[in-house]
Amino acid sequence: MTDQFDEHNDLDQNKSKSQVKKELLELTALGQRLSKLPKPQWQVLPISDVLKHALNEIPKINHHTGLKRHIKYIGKLLRNEDVEAIEQQLVLDNQQHTLEVQREKLCEHWRNRLLDEGDDATFELLQVAANLDRQQLRQLVRNAAKELQLNKPPKYQRELYRYLRDNAEFHDEQS
DSSP states (O other), X not given: OHHHHHHHHHHHHTSOHHHHHHHHHHHXXXXXXXXXXXXXXXXXXXXXXXXXXXXXXXXXXXXXXHHHHHHHHHHHHHTTSOHHHHHHHHHHHHHXXXXXXXXXXXXXXXXXXXXXHTHHHHHHHHHHSTTSOHHHHHHHHHHHHHHHHTTOOSHHHHHHHHHHHHHOOOSOOOO
């Protein structure tokens, strides 16, 4: 038992006090990031049940100093976790979110082009996303353009956007 204790002390002595402090601050910062994530996002992370329970307690804390103390506690719990795996998962989630946002912007761009340019943009879109149904697309564009002309609420514009978002498989996303 004392051999294990001596090994642990030897490992800690190799690091300077400022290095240990820096690592603890990084863990606390990671705990802060985790505390701001929505529950479904941190539930899929590779973390222990104790840490999940601690993250689940955060909304119940309404005093600033209590929250600060709890974040430090989460940082302490993170010492026993695989921090690299957690950070990799967070980076992966962030990349996936970025791709989703780019796709949404691309769909908005095509919707606006379809409404502004009409059949020319429809032809170009069908070359970029060949899986779309030409007839349904043209009907949605016609309805949305008429709606825009009559200053009606954007029901068909939203429907056109949803159709693009749900069905378009863009092969050449340079537009």
